[in-house]
Amino acid sequence: MSEILTGLEMCMNIEVLLLILLGVAAGIVIGAIPGLTVTMGVALFLPITFGMEPIAAMALLMGLYIGGTSGGLISAILLSIPGTPSSIATCFDGHPMAARGEAAKALGVGIVASFIGGAISYVILLFLAPAIAKIALKFGPYEYFSIAVFSLTMLAGLSTGSVIKGLISGMLGIMFSFVGIAPITSFTRFTFGHSELNAGFTLLPVLVGLFAVSQVLISVEEKYRDDHAVLTETKIKGFGFTYDDVKGQGSNCLLSTLIGTAIGILPGLGGSICNIIAYTVAKHRSKHPEKFGTGIVDGIIASESSNNACTGGALVPLLTLGIPGDNTTALILAGFMIHGITPGPLLFRSQAPLVYGIFVALMIANVMMLFVEYLGIRVFTKILMVKQNVLMSIVMVFCVVGAYGANNRVFDIAVMIGAGVLGYGLKKMKFPLAPIILGFILGPILETNLRRGLMKSSGSFLPFITSPISGAFLLIAVVVMVYLFYKGITKKAEKTAA
Amino acid sequence: MxxxxxxxxxxxxxxxxxxxxxxxxxxxxxxxxxxxxxxxxxxxxxxxxxxxxxxxxxxxxAPAGQKKDDFVHNYKGTFLMFVLFIVYVAIFDTLGFLLSSMIYLMCALLLLSRKEEIHYIKFIAIAVIGSVVINLLFTEVFGVNLPAGILG
Structure with a gap:
């Protein structure tokens, strides 16, 4: 308790508080612009922290991390374009709500869910980090492979219409991840002699292409359509929603938070997939799964509480083991190193006040995120007043810069446009797009860990089943698939009977 | 479908x-x-x-059943937008971000607008101001190196 108070004392000065506010506000803007990610934001601000005190630098980075993760919900809801990969699932229900004039409600629910998800995960981080890290350390290739298999079963649940189409989209995503140098043996695959393809496709251009570029193409095709999202809420009270709107959502929010935290703890998975998994779980648990995707708060709560919870989870291995789970935490790790902080098991003993200072900064950043976005709702919704033709044209330029900025090469813009045309075609054929991203992220994890595992077991598949954690995840995956199959059959029987 | x-x-x-x-x-x-x-x-x-x-x-x-939409699909515009994307990528390095984005924005605005929404002066202003602001934002604020092209 005394360490927490020391941490609080370190953060309670005007410089640190202003830096947290700056980080949160900048993070929200960066997260909200399609094509700009929180990773880019942290990279941008990292050099600015060089001359700062460690706690001030960490406070700024934590503010950016939280603001950037949460900011993605703004464009997801208002434009149906996820600002960051963490808010893909927010589009599913957020945009339909905006389209029927409930943008403020959708934003308000998303912001509060982000806050709750973040708050719970930081409490978990504060009290259980070292213990959780010990468990996470036991995860080897067998366990990672099984988690990837389990996560892939979520593909079937992501499709609003045909399960087959969801699975095909997922397979396409995995297929795109094969391009480039193969893991373990480093053979080049499907590069067709183009050196640009050696490193494979980068996630950002693929994501922006699939969701934003395809949306621009749809906008041109449907320019004579009259039901675009409009701003109908002239007076917004509070967060834009009432208690009745979110009644009974407690368990959804808590479970999604736990999913986000758990996935965040495991390096390599991260926010990009946790929002999709939490959304799918919420849909399966729901008494009205058919309403998911039509614009209900359940979907927004699941996605937003999980993605912000993931930030807390991702800091567990970073602080306790020095393992960054994704690009953003890798940059934050660089920030730690620059300021002479060496994350690892001894950090909690050697630099306890600073660690708890970081925890407190996280919590303050979370409150500031709530505050800034609360004030922002009234401004964000004004985006809908901008004409669709102007908005979509400008969004595309942001996307081009974002794709180019990923590696400073025009090739990534071409990849983005290719992904956009593919996304347009798939949307027209009613294929869901989110499974492509899930497959694209999980493909390399699945393959690398399968091959590592087989090398470890001298070619035997048995340890994948006999390892308790791995076996449990594989069993859950089988149960989920059998359940979905059974549900599909009973649904078909009901339809035939009707 | x-x-x-x-x-x-x-x-x-x-x-x-x-x-x-x-x-x-x-x-x-x-x-x-x-x-x-x-x-x-x-x-x-x-x-x-x-x-x-x-x-x-x-x-x-399954039996085929076409559900008619209550608006006209602008497939020609979609194709032209696709062509515009390709042209944008092709001229991005040579002309630079600023000029290529101005050209792209002007054409995209025309493609995305209905006849009654087209205002050439307004569109030129959006294309020029939009490209300059985005260019300044990314190069000066975010430190992204964008190609300067023939202006460089």
Whole structure:
């Protein structure tokens, strides 16, 4: 308790508080612009922290991390374009709500869910980090492979219409991840002699292409359509929603938070997939799964509480083991190193006040995120007043810069446009797009860990089943698939009977 | 989308799966290795083929029923936008971000607008101001190196 108070004392000065506010506000803007990610934001601000005190630098980075993760919900809801990969699932229900004039409600629910998800995960981080890290350390290739298999079963649940189409989209995503140098043996695959393809496709251009570029193409095709999202809420009270709107959502929010935290703890998975998994779980648990995707708060709560919870989870291995789970935490790790902080098991003993200072900064950043976005709702919704033709044209330029900025090469813009045309075609054929991203992220994890595992077991598949954690995840995956199959059959029987 | 389109998608999926499998056969191998770099692509190719075949079957069996939309689809505009994207990429390095974005923005605004929404002066202003502001934001604030092209 005394360490927490020391941490609080370190953060309670005007410089640190202003830096947290700056980080949160900048993070929200960066997260909200399609094509700009929180990773880019942290990279941008990292050099600015060089001359700062460690706690001030960490406070700024934590503010950016939280603001950037949460900011993605703004464009997801208002434009149906996820600002960051963490808010893909927010589009599913957020945009339909905006389209029927409930943008403020959708934003308000998303912001509060982000806050709750973040708050719970930081409490978990504060009290259980070292213990959780010990468990996470036991995860080897067998366990990672099984988690990837389990996560892939979520593909079937992501499709609003045909399960087959969801699975095909997922397979396409995995297929795109094969391009480039193969893991373990480093053979080049499907590069067709183009050196640009050696490193494979980068996630950002693929994501922006699939969701934003395809949306621009749809906008041109449907320019004579009259039901675009409009701003109908002239007076917004509070967060834009009432208690009745979110009644009974407690368990959804808590479970999604736990999913986000758990996935965040495991390096390599991260926010990009946790929002999709939490959304799918919420849909399966729901008494009205058919309403998911039509614009209900359940979907927004699941996605937003999980993605912000993931930030807390991702800091567990970073602080306790020095393992960054994704690009953003890798940059934050660089920030730690620059300021002479060496994350690892001894950090909690050697630099306890600073660690708890970081925890407190996280919590303050979370409150500031709530505050800034609360004030922002009234401004964000004004985006809908901008004409669709102007908005979509400008969004595309942001996307081009974002794709180019990923590696400073025009090739990534071409990849983005290719992904956009593919996304347009798939949307027209009613294929869901989110499974492509899930497959694209999980493909390399699945393959690398399968091959590592087989090398470890001298070619035997048995340890994948006999390892308790791995076996449990594989069993859950089988149960989920059998359940979905059974549900599909009973649904078909009901339809035939009707 | 009609169910018959599902059948067409199924066929396309099967063709892609077959191409993926054939491409996987050509991937290099190391002797005495349990599974190589070709293993996962082959598995995905087989799964994709099976799923596409199921989709083809579903699409073939189900009756076709076209649901008419209450607005006119602007497919010509979509194609032109696609061409514009390609032109944008082609001139991005040569003309630089600023000029290529101005050209792109002007054309995109014309393609995305209905006849009654077209105001040339307003569009030129949006294209110029939009490109300059975005250029300044990314180069000066975010430190992203954007190609200067012929202006550089």
């Amino acid at each position: 009609t169910k018959n389109h599902d059948a067409i998608c199924g066929v396309i999926g099967m063709v892609i799966a077959a191409a993926l499998f054939m491409g996987s056969v050509q991937i290099g191998k190391i002797e005495n290795q349990t599974i190589g770099a070709d293993f996962m692509p082959k598995i995905v190719a087989v799964l994709l083929f099976i799923l596409s075949a199921v989709l083809f079957n579903q699409g073939r069996k």
